[in-house]
Amino acid sequence: xKNYRNQEMAVLENQQKxxxxxxxxxxNQMLEIKKTLQSNKADLGLKSSPKKLPSSSLKIENVxxxxxxxxxxxPPYSLLCIQRLWSNIINLKxxxxxxSTISKITKEAERLSSELEGFKCTESIPVISLRxxxxxxxxxxxxxxRHYPIMGEVNVLRxxxxxxxxxxxxxxxxxxxxxDSVLDLCYLLLCSKSKGERINLLQQLDKKLGKSGWFxxxxxxxxxxxxxxxxxxxxxxxxxxxxxxxxxxxxTQQITCKx
Amino acid sequence: MVEDKPIEVAASGDSVKKPxxxxxxxxxxxxxxxxxxxxxxxxxxxxxxxxxxxGKYGVLPLxxxxxxxxxxxxxxxxxxxxxLAGKNVWVRARLHTVRGRGKQCFVVLRQKEFTVQAIxxxxxxxxxxxxxxxxxxxxxxxxxVEATVTEVPSAVAGCSQQDVxxxxxxxxxxxxxxxxxxxxxxxxxRPEKNDDAESLSIRVNQDTRLDNRILDLRTPANxxxxxxxxxxxxxxxxxxxxxxxxEIHTPKIxxxxxxxxxxxxxxxxxxxxxxxxxxxxLYKQMAIAADFEKVFTVGAVFRAEDSNTHRHLTExxxxxxxxxxxxxxxxxxxxxxxxLTGIFKGLRDQFATEIGMVGQQYGMEPFTFLxxxxxxxxxxxxxxxxxxxxxxGPEEDLxxxxxxxxxxxxxxxxxxxxxxxxxxxxxxxPFYTMPDPEDPITSNSYDMFMRGEEILSGAQRIHDPxxxxxxxxxxxxxxxxxxxxxxxxKYGCPPHAGGGIGLERVVMLYLGLDNxxxxxxxxxxxxxxxx
Numbered sequence: 001x002k003n004y005r006n007q008e009m010a011v012l013e014n015q016q017k018x019x020x021x022x023x024x025x026x027x028n029q030m031l032e033i034k035k036t037l038q039s040n041k042a043d044l045g046l047k048s049s050p051k052k053l054p055s056s057s058l059k060i061e062n063v064x065x066x067x068x069x070x071x072x073x074x075p076p077y078s079l080l081c082i083q084r085l086w087s088n089i090i091n092l093k094x095x096x097x098x099x100s101t102i103s104k105i106t107k108e109a110e111r112l113s114s115e116l117e118g119f120k121c122t123e124s125i126p127v128i129s130l131r132x133x134x135x136x137x138x139x140x141x142x143x144x145x146r147h148y149p150i151m152g153e154v155n156v157l158r159x160x161x162x163x164x165x166x167x168x169x170x171x172x173x174x175x176x177x178x179x180d181s182v183l184d185l186c187y188l189l190l191c192s193k194s195k196g197e198r199i200n201l202l203q204q205l206d207k208k209l210g211k212s213g214w215f216x217x218x219x220x221x222x223x224x225x226x227x228x229x230x231x232x233x234x235x236x237x238x239x240x241x242x243x244x245x246x247x248x249x250x251x252t253q254q255i256t257c258k259x
Numbered sequence: 260m261v262e263d264k265p266i267e268v269a270a271s272g273d274s275v276k277k278p279x280x281x282x283x284x285x286x287x288x289x290x291x292x293x294x295x296x297x298x299x300x301x302x303x304x305x306x307x308x309x310x311x312x313x314g315k316y317g318v319l320p321l322x323x324x325x326x327x328x329x330x331x332x333x334x335x336x337x338x339x340x341x342x343l344a345g346k347n348v349w350v351r352a353r354l355h356t357v358r359g360r361g362k363q364c365f366v367v368l369r370q371k372e373f374t375v376q377a378i379x380x381x382x383x384x385x386x387x388x389x390x391x392x393x394x395x396x397x398x399x400x401x402x403x404v405e406a407t408v409t410e411v412p413s414a415v416a417g418c419s420q421q422d423v424x425x426x427x428x429x430x431x432x433x434x435x436x437x438x439x440x441x442x443x444x445x446x447x448x449r450p451e452k453n454d455d456a457e458s459l460s461i462r463v464n465q466d467t468r469l470d471n472r473i474l475d476l477r478t479p480a481n482x483x484x485x486x487x488x489x490x491x492x493x494x495x496x497x498x499x500x501x502x503x504x505x506e507i508h509t510p511k512i513x514x515x516x517x518x519x520x521x522x523x524x525x526x527x528x529x530x531x532x533x534x535x536x537x538x539x540x541l542y543k544q545m546a547i548a549a550d551f552e553k554v555f556t557v558g559a560v561f562r563a564e565d566s567n568t569h570r571h572l573t574e575x576x577x578x579x580x581x582x583x584x585x586x587x588x589x590x591x592x593x594x595x596x597x598x599l600t601g602i603f604k605g606l607r608d609q610f611a612t613e614i615g616m617v618g619q620q621y622g623m624e625p626f627t628f629l630x631x632x633x634x635x636x637x638x639x640x641x642x643x644x645x646x647x648x649x650x651x652g653p654e655e656d657l658x659x660x661x662x663x664x665x666x667x668x669x670x671x672x673x674x675x676x677x678x679x680x681x682x683x684x685x686x687x688x689p690f691y692t693m694p695d696p697e698d699p700i701t702s703n704s705y706d707m708f709m710r711g712e713e714i715l716s717g718a719q720r721i722h723d724p725x726x727x728x729x730x731x732x733x734x735x736x737x738x739x740x741x742x743x744x745x746x747x748x749k750y751g752c753p754p755h756a757g758g759g760i761g762l763e764r765v766v767m768l769y770l771g772l773d774n775x776x777x778x779x780x781x782x783x784x785x786x787x788x789x790x
Contacts, residue, residue: 067672097629099674100607133629133673144672 359394666711717758
C-alpha cells in the first residue's frame with residue numbers, strides 16, 4: 001500500500017516538474033516577444049530623445065481624455081508645471097474652454113490658458129489630451145476621468161503621477177509619506193478660510209522646506225514642489241515668508257527656463 | 260352675445276367632478292343676467308343719484324383720434340415702486356383680476372407681465388356707485404386708471420410690484436372684454452410643476468391655448484418667450500453684420516424642389532405649378548458664386564412633412580448663413596459655432612429676466628455651453644455611444660434616440676448643452692457635400708446639437724461642377740433637374756460652407772421647452788392652419 005502511494009507521488013512530482021518546465025519556456029517566449037516589441041517601439045522614434053527614459057517604465061496607453069474643471073479665481077498652475085517639467089516624457093496637449101456659468105474669466109486664468117495652449121511639444125512622445133474648463137466650481141479643481149470627479153488639485157496631481165507610473169509615481173519614492181504630508185498641507189491651505197489658519201499652515205509648510213533647495217530634501221523638483229508652488233500662487237503674496245518666497249522664485253525659474 | 264361655449268380648461272391630476280352641460284349653461288345664463296343687471300345698475304346710478312364720483316369713472320367713448328384729447332403722462336406698471344409713493348399717476352393696463360367686497364374693490368392691473376394691485380374704497384371722493392362699477396368690469400378689459408401710489412406695510416402677494424399699491428381716484432374703460440373668456444390668463448400662467456400641494460391643478464391644454472392664441476400670448480412666460488425669440492434674431496443679425504456679412508432675401512416661390520424633391524408644397528402659379536422653398540441654400544450658394552463672400556438670410560422655410568412631433572413645423576423661420584473660406588471648412592464651422600455661442604451669451608446676459616419668467620412657469624434647467632464650443636469627431640461620438648452600449652456603424656447616421664443619448668453623455672462629461680459633431684459619414688449626407696480627401700468614408704460635414712437635438716446641419720459644398728456632376732450621378736439624381744444648380748459653379752466659385760438653424764427650434768431648446776408650438780407665435784403643422 002505504502003509503495004503504491006510512493007509511486008503515485010513520484011508520478012505527480014514528475015507531472016509537476018513538466019508543468020514547471022513548460023511554464024519557464026512560456027515565460028522565455030513571452031520575454032522574447034516583449035523584447036522584439038520594445039525594439040519596434042524604439043524604432044518608431046521613441047529613442048531619438050536623449051533624455052528619454054526606458055519606455056518600459058512608462059505605461060500611458062489607454063489614457064482617457066482628461067477633463068479638468070477649475071475656478072478662474074484659483075488657477076491650477078500645477079498643470080503648467082507638469083506640462084513644462086515632464087515635457088520630455090509626455091506631451092500634455094491642453095485646450096481651454098469657458099463654461100457658461102462664468103461670464104468673465106480673470107486675467108490670471110486667461111494668462112494660464114494662453115501659456116498652456118501655446119506650448120508646442122515637438123518631440124514625438126505619447127500625447128495626453130486635457131480639456132481645461134473654467135467653471136463656477138469651488139476652490140477645488142475637479143478632474144473627470146470616468147464618471148466621478150477627483151476633487152482637489154493635489155489629488156489630481158496624485159492621479160496623474162500614478163497614471164504615468166515609473167519615476168513620476170511618488171509612491172515608489174522612499175519619501176512618499178513626506179511628500180503626501182506636503183500635499184495635504186497644500187490642500188488645507190487652499191481650503192482655509194481665515195488668515196490665521198493660513199499662517200499656521202504656511203509655518204508648517206515652511207518647516208517641511210527647511211533650508212533645503214526643494215521640498216522633502218529632494219535633489220530636484222518633485223510633485224511636492226509642483227503642488228506647493230501652485231498653492232502659494234493662489235494665496236496673497238504678503239502672507240508668504242522670505243524662505244518660501246525665495247523657493248517660489250527658484251521654482252518659477254525652473255519652469256520658465258523650460259519654455 | 261357670446262357664442263355658447265363652456266370654458267375649456269384641462270384639469271390635470273385628480274379632476275374634480277365636472278358639472279353637466281345643462282348646469283354649465285344655466286350658470287352661464289345666470290351670470291349673464293347678473294352682469295346685465297350690474298351694468299344697468301351702474302349706468303342707472305350714474306344718471307339718477309347725486310354721485311360724488313360722477314365724471315370720475317365710466318366707459319370712455321371709442322378712441323378715434325379726435326383732435327381734442329387729454330394731455331396725460333402715463334406711467335408703466337413696471338416702474339411703479341416706493342420711489343413714486345405719494346405721487347399721482349395715470350396707468351393704462353388690463354384688468355387682471357377683480358374682487359368686490361361691499362365698500363371696497365380690489366383690482367389687479369396688468370401691463371405685459373407686470374402686475375400691481377389697485378384698490379377702490381368708498382370715501383368722500385369715491386362713491387359706492389364707482390366701487391360697484393369697478394366690481395362689474397369684466398376681466399381683460401383695458402382701463403385708464405388715475406391713482407395715488409401708496410406704500411404698503413407688507414408685500415403684496417401675487418403681484419410683480421410688491422411694495423406699492425394704487426389708491427384709485429379715476430377709472431375708465433378704454434376697451435372692454437367679453438365677460439366670458441375661453442381661457443383664464445391665471446390658469447394659463449400657472450407653473451407646470453408646482454411643489455405646493457394646495458395650489459390649484461388647473462392647466463390649459465395646448466390646443467385650447469393655440470385656438471385662443473391672443474389670450475394665451477398675454478401670459479408672462481409667452482411674453483418672455485417671444486422677446487427672447489426676437490433677441491435670437493437680433494443677435495444673429497448683429498453678430499453677422501459685425502463680421503462683414505450681407506443680409507440677402509431669397510425667393511420663396513421656386514420652380515423646382517431645392518433638395519431631393521419630396522416634402523415640398525405645390526402652389527398654383529398662373530397656368531402652371533410652383534413650389535414653396537424648403538431651404539434658401541441654393542440661393543445662398545449662388546450669392547457666394549456672385550462674390551458676396553459672406554451672406555445670411557432670415558426668412559420663412561416650408562416643409563411638407565406630415566410629421567406630428569414635438570419639434571416639426573410645416574412653416575418655420577430659417578436663419579441661414581453661407582461663407583467663402585480660404586483653405587479649410589473648419590474656418591466656417593468654428594465661425595458658426597462661435598456665432599451660436601455669441602447668441603447664447605447674449606441671451607444669458609441680456610435676457611436673464613425673461614429666461615427667469617419662462618423658468619417660473621416651465622421650470623427648466625439653465626442652458627449650459629462652453630466657449631469656444633466643444634467639437635467632437637463623429638468617430639469619437641460613436642466611440643462614446645459604443646461605451647454606453649449603443650453601436651452605430653461607421654457609415655450609419657445617428658438616429659434620434661442615439662442623438663439624445665450622446666447629448667446626455669456629452670452633458671455628463673463636459674457639462675455643455677451645445678456641441679459640434681464633425682466629419683459625418685459621406686453616405687448619409689446630400690450629394691453636394693464635399694467628400695473628405697483623407698478618408699473615403701467621411702465627409703467635410705458637421706451637425707450642431709442643443710440639448711441632444713440636432714439644430715444645424717452644414718457642410719463644405721462642392722464648388723466644382725465636374726465633381727458635383729459625378730457625385731450627383733453617384734446618388735442617382737436626374738442631372739437635368741439640377742442643371743441650373745451645377746451651372747452656377749461653371750464660371751468659378753470660391754470654396755464655401757454654411758448651415759442654417761430653425762429659429763423656433765433653437766429657442767425651444769435653449770429654454771428647454773417640450774414643444775416647438777410654444778415658440779412659434781402662430782404655429783403651422785399638418786393639423787393646424789389657424790389662427
